[in-house]
Amino acid sequence: MLNLMEITESNKESLISELKGRVTETEQEIISSVNSILSRVKKDGDKALFELTKSFDKVELKTLEVSTFEIDECFNKVEKEFIEALEEAKANIKEYHEKQKSNGFLMTKDKGVYLGQRVLPLERVGVYVPGGTAAYPSSVLMNVIPAKVAGVDEIVMVTPPDKNGGINPYIGVAARIAGINKIYKVGGAQAVAALAYGTESIKKVDKIVGPGNIFVATAKKLVFGEVDIDMIAGPSEILVIADEKSNPCFVAADLMSQAEHDKLASSILITTSKELHKRVEMELERQVKTLEREEIIRTSLENFGSAIICRTIEECINISNSIAPEHLELMVDDPMKYLGMVRNAGSVFLGRYCPEPIGDYFGGTNHVLPTSGTARFFSPLSVDSFIKKSSFIYYSEEALMENGEKIITLASKEGLTAHANSVKVRLENGNV
Amino acid sequence: MLNLMEITESNKESLISELKGRVTETEQEIISSVNSILSRVKKDGDKALFELTKSFDKVELKTLEVSTFEIDECFNKVEKEFIEALEEAKANIKEYHEKQKSNGFLMTKDKGVYLGQRVLPLERVGVYVPGGTAAYPSSVLMNVIPAKVAGVDEIVMVTPPDKNGGINPYIGVAARIAGINKIYKVGGAQAVAALAYGTESIKKVDKIVGPGNIFVATAKKLVFGEVDIDMIAGPSEILVIADEKSNPCFVAADLMSQAEHDKLASSILITTSKELHKRVEMELERQVKTLEREEIIRTSLENFGSAIICRTIEECINISNSIAPEHLELMVDDPMKYLGMVRNAGSVFLGRYCPEPIGDYFGGTNHVLPTSGTARFFSPLSVDSFIKKSSFIYYSEEALMENGEKIITLASKEGLTAHANSVKVRLENGNV
Structure with a gap:
């Protein structure tokens, strides 16, 4: 073969x-239809989510959030050996991803100068989880555990409801085992829109991860910049x-x-x-x-x-x-x-x-990996995917006095006199 | 005010x-014109670069690569105190970025299992450096030094030639101080195309970084995926x-x-x-x-x-x-x-x-930073920007025998029987 x-x-x-x-390139028709879903959710919030869910998922919901009781029920519907295997997988994945955590640093230098870098978890992350036949509980673990290990405050999940307004029980079980804070019954481009812009029920997040069909993938591409996204696989x-x-x-x-x-x-x-x-x-x-x-x-x-x-x-x-x-x-x-x-x-x-x-x-390793030759420059999904770094620097008066002229020289050669001025005013008024 | x-x-x-x-959104007209430049370079290579340089930069070049002699000349044209200040800046930037280096890890587990993560530098990186009045030698240091520290094998620079076919001397000096391997006299979308696709003179790179005008930024967005790019500032x-x-x-x-x-x-x-x-x-x-x-x-x-x-x-x-x-x-x-x-x-x-x-x-900290509120989820340019990670895992026969059934359970619940089969054939034939 x-x-x-x-x-x-x-x-x-x-x-x-x-x-x-x-x-292949996404067709213009799909982009237009996703764009109109995004604007509708941005404008009408929850109302749009209920309407779109009715039209796409053929179910009329009263609330979006999955209740604790519903998740309890999921545990009654799935096999014990599945739960045990998933718990063991979770432990392996967590153990591996714990090793990925990185620390910030602080350097101290002469004349009181210090500088460094902090590693900060993202505050809120949204995980998209497909429903129906493409429901993969393993994906829930792979997307959520690194965010948990990174220290993300709030991890929410969106997943399309079935025709009875329920969710796939394997997904419900995986979500609780992984440590999801909240699950919302909404799928498709409308779910991505809710996570990117926020609605009455669903808070805006900083990053959206997780696999999805062409509508979900297109929506993620279109909201990129408003929020961060993972790789489009x-x-x-x-x-x-x-x-x-x-x-x-x-x-x-x-x-x-x-x-x-x-x-x-x-x-x-x-x-x-x-x-x-x-x-x-x-x-x-x-x-x-x-x-x-x-x-x-x-x-x-x-x-x-x-x-x-x-x-x-x-x-x-x-x-x-x-x-x-x-x-x-x-x-x-x-x-x-x-x-x-x-x-x-x-x-x-x-x-x-x-x-x-x-x-x-x-x-224990992650299964969200770079495709199409992008392993040349992209990495697997990891704890790094759920943190940001931020640098800081302190200069004392004495250190600025010593180095100010050099900074003025460099700024001036670039024609940026206001940059130079911010140092100059301190050199001149430093002792005032 | x-x-x-x-x-x-x-x-x-x-x-x-x-x-x-x-x-603001990039106008469709700019996208089309950039797209046509990209295809032209992809198809005609160096020939397209010479023609486009003639038409945009008003200069007829014989070779694209800047010679060692030309860079020597740059050092004669700039002030001694500029060179000294730049050397000191380089030392500070290098010292700070050295602290950002991360290590891979290896975990060993029972039954001979081991797994881990390697940190690998990108192989080739291209740095775009604007010419003319927006020539910023500081940007050369900020984009090149983290790549150097990351261990990138080959860092090349592209920068538009002036009307005499020369390059900005401050840029030439900064390039040598930063440790650039090669400089090519080409700018605009055509330079981005050359780095993304490769031509007879310019090898394809894994990532393109550095600031540029709207044509450069648009070209970077369009080649993203073919190569990695930095943030569009x-x-x-x-x-x-x-x-x-x-x-x-x-x-x-x-x-x-x-x-x-x-x-x-x-x-x-x-x-x-x-x-x-x-x-x-x-x-x-x-x-x-x-x-x-x-x-x-x-x-x-x-x-x-x-x-x-x-x-x-x-x-x-x-x-x-x-x-x-x-x-x-x-x-x-x-x-x-x-x-x-x-x-x-x-x-x-x-x-x-x-x-x-x-x-x-x-x-010493980097000046390439996330703008427009993206510091919520993006980080400064750093050594991380020039590495990729790759995971690995080893299972012994004994470990697979012990855990195989659990993997089969998880794969089967997802309806992926060929996944389950790859474990099953080993459990069955393991002793053959």
């Missing part, structure tokens, strides 16, 4: 641009580097684990073994038939699946660095030996028993 | 929205909190130091003293006549200058937190006592002898 390629400098480029080509990607000793059954399973997300998902095998590639193809055919999303997987692999044969693992990694995949599996012996060569990858899965879903659900 | 306001909850909002209102802002003991001469000078940047700049005084406000007004009138940019300053203060009288310093800070200014001066005794109350501000200048230009030029 994979498109077999011999890599040269020229088709490496075309492979990379194909990956990026999967992201493109279709998922997995790149598996495997040697001749790799189990083709595992390799095939891992390639399909991302292919099932989306017909636009991309799964790439880079291997030193032609034999392995052949056996992986056989495994793909054998296993795909057993999977619920067979059709999506076939389409995705046929369009965006590739197999690349290299001479050495080092060469495999070089190609992977050019591609900068979201997920990279290093299915080799002693994988740590190669980690240092990996320059561009969102998250790296090491060894033969570390399939990518460990990172999606359980291991 | 300042618009005197009594603060209530309602006009606080209007003050904030006025600040944001200074940022809005008009500058200063907010001075001053008590009754403050010197009105200093306060007035500091307000004007930002007002001179731009007719859209905003300067706000928040004080506990009506008397101080009156005397500041007198000082503004007296000092403005001595400044080169008198007209810009008057227009800026009349349109976007405000004075707000509060009862306590705490109240002053609360209002400042709502505004989230780019620069905040705390002109009070014992300013550190109040720093903890400041939640939203790009950079804070403490005490009576710490005018904002210390941070623009010399003190």
Whole structure:
């Protein structure tokens, strides 16, 4: 099912641009319709939210906020082993993200000068959580826990109500386990608008995170600047580097684990073994038939699946660095030996028993990762995503007297005499 | 000159929205013309750069790269005290930014599991530096030094040539002092295109930073995603909190130091003293006549200058937190006592002898700061701006055997059977 390629400098480029080509421009029609939803919520607040929810979600709500009782009920509806697994995943994710916390600093210098940097949590964060069939409780943990660890005061969730005005019970459970302060039954562009501008029920936030459909993604792009947003995720990607000793059954399973997300998902095998590639193809055919999303997987692999044969693992990694995949599996012996060569990858899965879903659900690393080659310059969602930094500096009178002329020289050469003047007035009047 | 306001909850909002209102939408005409420049450079590379430079900068170049000899010449053209002041500024900026470096981490867990995060510098960064009258050598230091400290392999600069095909000597000197690898004589949207797509002479970069006119800013927005960019800066802002003991001469000078940047700049005084406000007004009138940019300053203060009288310093800070200014001066005794109350501000200048230009030029903190209220969620330019993070995780066979079922449970509840399958095949074949 994979498109077999011999890599040269020229088709490496075309492979990379194909990956990026999967992201298409948002149609003007969608932008206009999202824009009109945004203005309506900005103007009419809750009233607009109730009306839009009636029209899109086919349900007439009386209140937006999910009650404590409703969340209690969610716990009665889901399996005990699900709750236990989620609690354990939470502990792993929290433990990992705690290590990401950074401290500010203070430097003291001669003549009483001091300067430094503070790390401050954002005050309010909104998390978008899709409802219906694309309800992913794991996403709730991945988006909320880093914000919690960062020290965000208030984390609210928005999620579309079902036709009975309820919410997905798995999402309700995940929200309480993650530590969400409030949940509102509202979805789509209208939910993003409520978080960005505030309404009577929903307070304006500083940042909106979480996945959503094209309307949600477009709304997030349009409110960016008014509030901060997370990355807009493109279709998922997995790149598996495997040697001749790799189990083709595992390799095939891992390639399909991302292919099932989306017909636009991309799964790439880079291997030193032609034999392995052949056996992986056989495994793909054998296993795909057993999977619920067979059709999506076939389409995705046929369009965006590739197999690349290299001479050495080092060469495999070089190609992977050019591609900068979201997920990279290093299915080799002693994988740590190669980690240092990996320059561009969102998250790296090491060894033969570390399939990518460990990172999606359980291991502790975040599953919100840069796609479409942006791992060249973007990072996974992390505690950093929920803090801001602020610098400060103190100069004593004595320190300004000593350094003032230099500052005046630099400002004057830039033609900024009012900048120079602010120092000058102090040098002149300093002793008045 | 300042618009005197009594603060209530309602006009606080209007003050904030006025600040944001200074940022206007880019006209469709500019977007189209920038788009056509981008495509032209993408298609024709260097040839397009030479042609566009001829048409916009009125100079026919033979090569784009600035030679070592040309930079040597720059050093002959500028004053010795400028070079010395710039060298000292560099040392201060470097010392401060060194403290921002962060480390990755590794956690080891039971059953051989380990996971962690690496911090990796970006590989190539492009710095845009305006030419002509808006040539700011201080910006070269502020954009380049954090990238250097981050460990970026290659930092290149683009700057428009003058009519003789030369570059501004102050910029040339600043570039060498900052440690730029290469300088190219190209400006405008075409320079941004060259950095984003690469040409025969200029290699594609991972991130583009640095200020520029509307064409440069628009080009940066349009190539975002292909490469990373820094924040698009809005008009500058200063907010001075001053008590009754403050010197009105200093306060007035500091307000004007930002007002001179731009007719859209905003300067706000928040004080506990009506008397101080009156005397500041007198000082503004007296000092403005001595400044080169008198007209810009008057227009800026009349349109976007405000004075707000509060009862306590705490109240002053609360209002400042709502505004989230780019620069905040705390002109009070014992300013550190109040720093903890400041939640939203790009950079804070403490005490009576710490005018904002210390941070623009010399003190060590960065002068690239979040504007238009975005200090609520954005941070100053820093070493963080030039690194990416990448997570990694290793699971042993034993650890997967122990935790596999939990991962299968979580994946199955999300309907992702191929995710579950990647764990399942290992649980089944693990001993094969």
